[in-house]
Amino acid sequence: MKIVILGSGSAYGCPMIFNQWNLLDTKNPKNIRNRASLYLEIDNKKFVIDTGPELRLEINENNITDIDSVFLTHGHYDHIASVPELSRASSSKGHAIEIWSSAETEKELRQTYGFMFNGREHESAGLKWCRLPDLGTFTSQGIEFQTFQVPHHQFHCSAFRYQDFAYVTDWETIPQQGLNMLKGIKLLIIECNNGLYPEKNGHSDLENVKKVIEKICPLRVILTHLSCRIDYNAMQTSLPQNVELAYDGMTIEL
Ligand SMILES: [Zn+2]
Numbered sequence: 001m002k003i004v005i006l007g008s009g010s011a012y013g014c015p016m017i018f019n020q021w022n023l024l025d026t027k028n029p030k031n032i033r034n035r036a037s038l039y040l041e042i043d044n045k046k047f048v049i050d051t052g053p054e055l056r057l058e059i060n061e062n063n064i065t066d067i068d069s070v071f072l073t074h075g076h077y078d079h080i081a082s083v084p085e086l087s088r089a090s091s092s093k094g095h096a097i098e099i100w101s102s103a104e105t106e107k108e109l110r111q112t113y114g115f116m117f118n119g120r121e122h123e124s125a126g127l128k129w130c131r132l133p134d135l136g137t138f139t140s141q142g143i144e145f146q147t148f149q150v151p152h153h154q155f156h157c158s159a160f161r162y163q164d165f166a167y168v169t170d171w172e173t174i175p176q177q178g179l180n181m182l183k184g185i186k187l188l189i190i191e192c193n194n195g196l197y198p199e200k201n202g203h204s205d206l207e208n209v210k211k212v213i214e215k216i217c218p219l220r221v222i223l224t225h226l227s228c229r230i231d232y233n234a235m236q237t238s239l240p241q242n243v244e245l246a247y248d249g250m251t252i253e254l
């Protein structure tokens with residue numbers, strides 16, 4: 001399995017609009033972050049988790065030549081902004097792209113992108129809408145994944161596991177059924193939006209992540225969906241030994 005972090009940034013990206021760097025060292029390229037997104041290649045099948053506004057740039061930058069399936073975690077803009085572009089991507093490749101979402105996320109999609117539904121289905125030609133269970137297993141491209149939901153603002157956000165790897169973004173807490181599903185994983189890529197600054201904003205911070213690590217004991221943890229208060233070098237020194245920060249283009253072979 002090959003994993004590429006397409007984007008490691010929080011909802012507003014780093015730097016934010018008007019070159020707002022906040023606590024970031026402007027000279028470190030690892031502080032330049034697109035919105036959170038992940039590429040996963042398993043047995044030559046190509047998956048993307050979340051499609052933020054920079055998806056086109058990320059796909060081109062990382063020389064990714066196709067997408068078979070997309071898994072959407074939830075309906076916030078930084079995770080679904082590029083969904084309409086996938087119809088064009090599908091027609092250029094001559095095959096359908098599966099778009100997997102929970103019932104709740106699909107409802108958000110239909111509201112946000114009314115022009116792709118409601119009798120305008122030609123706007124979403126080539127996309128195959130597929131339903132994620134809230135909890136359990138599903139099969140895409142012949143490969144079985146597990147999924148569960150975590151609370152996040154007013155949303156429930158879908159998290160994913162494949163074999164020894166799991167991806168959890170945009171979370172406040174992880175319910176017991178999710179913790180059960182994460183037991184035994186080797187690599188956890190998890191949102192740590194708030195870093196060292198706990199805040200009740202629907203996201204997580206390092207202390208919350210440490211509590212999850214204590215419960216599930218993954219071998220390696222990568223923090224993603226990072227805000228402009230998380231400077232790469234400054235934060236790296238505050239992390240436990242098996243925890244590191246994501247950066248755009250980071251590639252892992254498992
Ligand atoms: Zn987000």
Ligand SMILES: [Zn+2]
Pocket residue numbers: 074076152170
């Ligand atoms: Zn969100």
